[in-house]
Amino acid sequence: xxxxxxxxxxxxxxxxxxxxxxLLVAGGQIVDLGxxxxxxxxxxxxxxxxxxxxxxxxxxxANAHTHLELTHFPDWxxxxxxxxxxxxxxxxxLRVIRVKRAVAQERLGESLRxxxxxxxxxxxxxxxxxxxxxPGREVYRNAPLYGRLYLETLGLDPGRNRQMLRLLGxxxxxxxxxxxxxxxxxxxxxxxxxxxxxxxxxxxRRHRLPLTTHVAESDAExxxxxxxxxxxxxxxxxxxxxTDMLPAPAEVGPIAYLQQRDGLVADNLxxxxxxxxxxxxxxxxxAAASVVLCPRSNQRLGxxxxxxxxxxxxxxxxxxxxxxxxxxxxxxxWDELAFARQAYGSALSPETLLRMATCNGAKxxxxxxxxxxxxPRYGAHFQVLRMATIPPRGELMDYLVSxxxxxxxRALFLAGRDAHFSxxxxxxxx
Numbered sequence: 001x002x003x004x005x006x007x008x009x010x011x012x013x014x015x016x017x018x019x020x021x022x023l024l025v026a027g028g029q030i031v032d033l034g035x036x037x038x039x040x041x042x043x044x045x046x047x048x049x050x051x052x053x054x055x056x057x058x059x060x061x062a063n064a065h066t067h068l069e070l071t072h073f074p075d076w077x078x079x080x081x082x083x084x085x086x087x088x089x090x091x092x093x094l095r096v097i098r099v100k101r102a103v104a105q106e107r108l109g110e111s112l113r114x115x116x117x118x119x120x121x122x123x124x125x126x127x128x129x130x131x132x133x134x135p136g137r138e139v140y141r142n143a144p145l146y147g148r149l150y151l152e153t154l155g156l157d158p159g160r161n162r163q164m165l166r167l168l169g170x171x172x173x174x175x176x177x178x179x180x181x182x183x184x185x186x187x188x189x190x191x192x193x194x195x196x197x198x199x200x201x202x203x204x205r206r207h208r209l210p211l212t213t214h215v216a217e218s219d220a221e222x223x224x225x226x227x228x229x230x231x232x233x234x235x236x237x238x239x240x241x242x243t244d245m246l247p248a249p250a251e252v253g254p255i256a257y258l259q260q261r262d263g264l265v266a267d268n269l270x271x272x273x274x275x276x277x278x279x280x281x282x283x284x285x286x287a288a289a290s291v292v293l294c295p296r297s298n299q300r301l302g303x304x305x306x307x308x309x310x311x312x313x314x315x316x317x318x319x320x321x322x323x324x325x326x327x328x329x330x331x332x333x334w335d336e337l338a339f340a341r342q343a344y345g346s347a348l349s350p351e352t353l354l355r356m357a358t359c360n361g362a363k364x365x366x367x368x369x370x371x372x373x374x375x376p377r378y379g380a381h382f383q384v385l386r387m388a389t390i391p392p393r394g395e396l397m398d399y400l401v402s403x404x405x406x407x408x409x410r411a412l413f414l415a416g417r418d419a420h421f422s423x424x425x426x427x428x429x430x
């Protein structure tokens with residue numbers, strides 16, 4: 001049984017916009033796309049779902065970096081009665097540690113479920129989610145999202161690190177959490193020993209596990225690696241009891257630090273990448289690694305703006321992520337797109353931004369042949385917007401990267417099925 005899904009505008013991303021377009025779907029895959037009139041004539045027996053003349057159909061968005069277990073962080077923060085905003089990046093890290101330590105682990109499951117629902121409601125079909133609460137992978141068992149679930153680790157103690165890597169290796173043998181491939185998340189160069197970082201990279205390479213690493217997010221990180229001092233050494237390390245394990249200065253920046261430890265590789269998804277130069281960008285491109293930009297989080301934490309022109313010039317695959325609600329206002333990639341349009345200005349065109357949120361993000365998450373564009377033999381993954389105002393075809397790209405698109409998401413289909421999902425009942429809901 002095949003179905004034709006018709007919309008006023010069809011946006012395949014990898015080819016031009018189609019007006020009065022349609023998508024032919026069968027068996028959970030895209031069979032064809034084109035004008036509604038032509039496809040109706042060619043497939044007269046196909047069922048027809050017409051979303052109306054105010055509708056727009058395009059691929060799902062990919063949230064390539066987030067921490068969904070922290071979705072309830074704003075509530076936890078209010079209950080903690082901490083006042084004021086953090087003054088800098090390390091202040092923020094210390095606040096996250098304090099607040100999260102006070103949360104009972106069983107509440108993390110509720111928070112993770114809420115995060116998954118928020119992603120689906122905002123038209124997101126794939127995530128690169130980082131999980132520190134390892135039992136939380138069970139929450140994904142019935143979730144319709146695609147992507148990768150990265151198991152987080154950090155630390156400096158050799159004995160604990162060996163024990164943790166054995167545990168992560170055992171869990172990674174499960175391969176999948178629902179539809180998400182399991183991987184490893186060595187958190188960042190500043191909170192893992194160089195030996196542990198090398199062990200993780202070696203293990204991932206041997207077992208073909210995907211990786212993700214926060215890197216070059218703040219100037220504090222750069223100072224710590226180059227000089228072995230600054231707020232990370234002077235405030236974070238004493239707070240977590242690492243004063244006696246302070247490493248010697250690496251005397252290099254974050255990207256070179258990863259490269260020296262064989263961690264600058266194609267399947268290590270780099271996150272933030274704010275404090276990099278043109279040479280770093282060329283090194284990332286040479287390794288065929290992807291970078292996830294999180295502009296709203298960067299702005300809120302005051303860490304700077306990523307040099308997107310250098311990334312584009314080097315040919316780096318750029319994706320978008322929301323990070324968590326500990327440093328952002330929503331989990332909507334539509335909201336991230338609209339902010340990125342303002343933050344990066346003319347350095348990134350609307351077309352480039354949309355690709356970052358769709359096909360580039362899918363590629364970064366290992367889904368480049370499955371999701372991110374509308375093409376025959378791809379999965380039947382798409383979302384439908386109900387446009388509040390209908391722009392002319394020539395202004396559609398500007399419309400898509402303007403504020404307000406989150407509220408227009410009408411439907412999300414993954415593998416040809418409505419992805420509005422109840423995690424509690426395990427049943428699809430309309």
